[in-house]
Amino acid sequence: MKTDIEIAQEATVLPISEIAEKAGLKPNEIEPYGYDKAKINLDSSIKRDKEGKLILVTSINPTPAGEGKSTVTVGLSDALQASGRKTMIALREPSLGPVMGLKGGATGGGYSQVVPMADINLHFTGDFHALTAAHNMLSAALDNSIYQGNLLHIDQRRVIWKRVLDINDRALRHTTIGLGGPTSGVPREDGFDITVASEMMAILTLSNDLMDLKSRIEKIVVAYDFDKEPVTAKDLGVAGALTVLLKDAIKPNLVQTLAHTPAIIHGGPFANIAQGTNSIQATKAALKLADYAVTEAGFGADLGGEKFMDIKVPKLGKEPDVVVVVATVRALKHHGGQSLADLNEENLDALRAGVVNLQQNIKAMKRYGVPVVVAVNQFTADTEAEMALVREAAEEVGATAVTADVWAKGGAGATELAELVAKKAEEEHDFQPLYDLNDSAIEKMNKIVQHIYGGAGVELSDKAEKQLKTFAAHGWDKLPIVMAKTQYSLSDDAKKLGAPKDFTVHVRELVPKLGAGFLVALTGNVLTMPGLPKHPAAMDIDIDEKGHITGLF
The missing domain is CATH 3.30.1510.10 (Domain 2, N(10)-formyltetrahydrofolate synthetase)
Incomplete structure (x- = not known):
């Protein structure tokens, strides 16, 4: 079986000028960065009159088993494009932290990738x-x-x-x-x-x-x-x-998928310690240039999904027309207590115990009043009985689940998903924000914990209590909230898998980020500087005398 980088290296990549033309960009509206990358001028795409449908891809709480959210995002976009619908992707840029650490990159995988994969996962256009x-x-x-x-x-x-x-x-x-x-x-x-x-x-x-x-x-x-x-x-x-140092970094980056669907990759805040979405510029450009703009939010619906709705949507001025929650049978079995070593074995009891995590994330997204569908990223060991159980669990909370076999088949593995998403995107919906900006910081945090995580509320440390009083004195206490929390659990304890109930999220410290326009609540033991694992990915990456890279996934 070929690795992701081998598939990417063997791909036929079109000149970026052709991708720009396909997207509807004029030659003077891009700044080429070599053969296969370009910057989009700030005032180009946003001058278009029309606006497409916005599709947000999020997921269950991630596990070491992997969910493949970026892979599904790319496969879905390629399927929409193949069906004759003009489509564009808006993704975040990968950080060298996880690329050289444990998690890996953020360009998708298999035959659902954005390219040039190695460049994007490394220095790209120098934005970071x-x-x-x-x-x-x-x-x-x-x-x-x-x-x-x-x-x-x-x-x-x-x-x-x-x-x-x-x-x-x-x-x-x-x-x-x-x-x-x-x-x-x-x-x-x-x-x-x-x-x-x-x-x-x-x-x-x-x-x-x-x-x-x-x-x-x-x-x-x-x-x-x-x-x-x-x-x-x-x-x-x-x-x-x-600002001078960032004059080029603010311009969105244009690349392509393996199927030559135009893709904009720009910005990359983590969703567990920041707001977890790509740039306003990137999403706006995709909305103006395409009939369907497919974007994603980092980690699960409880982190990137919530922050997209409560932080990005008010500034973007456009809510998603449909939300796709990505799940895998393997990860749901892990949430239900099955060991990583045994995930290839059918275990309906573990799966039944784990689907509650999917259900809570579906309910969290449906809380905003937008249509929600589930994409089950398929693995070869998944059985029909397991797939049926996941479909039933989704239907119990008002969502339709369909299979996506996009790693192996690319867009051809997401045809059913694309048709469902396109259908749901036409439905009338009434977007409902989670909180009012006039709510106090405590009220905002409690609503996030209660309605998104399924918990009881928040508890502030003495330090956080004092900070809130200081913020109130400066008039900062009504800003939106970014919860910095473990991605592995709906709670602030990474070991509490599934869908725990009646838990309290402990806020140890608050950080004012007035330029960004929000307050960050540091919860549990979440870290803003990760560490390398015992065997970091960097130990497996190499290059030969011809510049051929190996080991980059």
Whole structure:
């Protein structure tokens, strides 16, 4: 059986100019980055008059068994395109953290991939490097301001702006900087987040244009002064320089699938520690250029799905016309208690116990008043009895489940799914936000836990309680909430699989991200800088004298 990278390397890739023409972009509306990649000019696609249907792909809570959400997204898009419906994909860019770590990339798999797979999973067009540079330039300006007389009276004990790196490196979670004597800065505690958790990433993906980007950067709170008043990027005088560093990164990237469906890949915030969706620019472009824009949100419906609805939709001005929840029999059996080693064996009892996770995620998405369908990503070991049980479980909560065999067959394996999605996208629906912006932060968090996770509510630490009082004093307490939570469970405990009930989500800390326009609630033991596993993927990646890459999935 060929690996993903072998399939990608053997593919016929069309010149990006042909893909742009197929998408309806004029030559002057793209900036080619070599043969098979291009940037889309900011003011091109959004000038079109029409708007297509929006399809959101999310999933159950992920497990080590794998759900194949990106693979289904690509296969569904290729199936829609093959049926004569003009289709475009809008995906996130992969982070080098999981690419070199444990999870892998984010370009799909098998015969449902976006290409050039290796480039996209590595440096691509340099967007993440630009974000890392801009973020750390702000860190440098902050520490320089303290060193150069501290005219802003910054309290170095209350600096909340960490540095970032797009690599999993647990040793950098907590650091001390400024050591080495008077010429090396002012000593203080610091730390690193992964780039995809940076507010700069969130800002890039939520900005409407270059000036909106600059305005948002100006609002970033980096620290508090000795009077406990916020200090911003605007106060440090570098917002213009940071915007210059991001002037190309804000432009969406155009590539293609193996079946030559146009795909826009742009931005990449994680959904467990950030908002988990691709950029406003990318989704808007796909909506204007195609009749069907297929996008995805990171991890499960409880994380990326909820954040898409409550964070992105208000800024996008368009809710999904249909939501696809991806599941696998294997992962649902794992949620029901079956060991990873035995997932290829039929076990209806474990599956029956595990489908509650699928049902809770379906109910979470249906709460928004949009049609929901289930795509069962098929594996060869799945039995008809197991597939029937999943279909019945979906129907019990008002969703139709169909099989998608897209890894092996590409778009041809998602024909039934494509027809169901197209049909559901025509249905009338009444989108209902989960919370009102005037709700308090506690009310917002409780609604997320109760209606999306199926839990009892939240409990705030003493630190979080004090932070909320501070935020209220500054007028920040009514901002939307981004829950930073484990992706493996509906609760904040990764070991609680399935659909636990009556649990409490523990919020240990709140982080204001005014440029992005939300508050981040750090729950449980979720980390904003992951670590590498015992055997990271990087140990299996290699290259020969001809530049031929192996081991990249």
